Amino acid sequence: MSTTQSERLRELLEPLVSSQGFDLEEIAVDSVGRRRVLRVVVDSDTGADLDRIADVSRALSAKLDETDAMGQGEYTLEVGTPGAERLLTEHRHYVRATGRLVRFQLAEGGELVARILEVGDDGLDLEVPGVKGRKATARRLAFDDITRARVQVEFNRKDDASDKKDDEKEEEA
Known part of the structure; x- marks a missing residue:
């Protein structure tokens, strides 16, 4: 049974990514x-700041340097998150x-645009915006x-978490 380079890289790198508190989402x-x-695309339940991404990048680079997983030729390693959309x-x-x-979809x-309210084992509870x-x-x-x-990217939506923080600041004042 033949495995692709991406599959071999996933087997090599996934335990290291997991040990850093991330899920390995994609390798290309x-x-x-x-x-x-x-x-390499990584993500976690708590998100990922630049310092954590840099730590993962250094760890992956060191692991790749000690193996021949990428062969002898030069390559560039890019580590990031899945992005907004x-x-x-x-x-x-x-x-x-x-x-x-x-x-x-x-x-x-057809298609539906809605806000995810809750995620269950078999489906989602959604709020469909009024028209x-x-x-x-x-x-x-x-x-x-x-x-x-x-x-979907929302530019004008006020975040619920920031609403709560603003309310708490007003109460303290």
């Missing part, structure tokens, strides 16, 4: 001209997207009914 080896680029493919992705607006056809002055409505969506889901 791309050729750019004569140069190769190893892209990530695809949701695993249960943990939906949990991390709780409170976020998501565009769902539905198995029955043209109507109130938002609640909806349950089973995972089996979703063919694709992507987080």
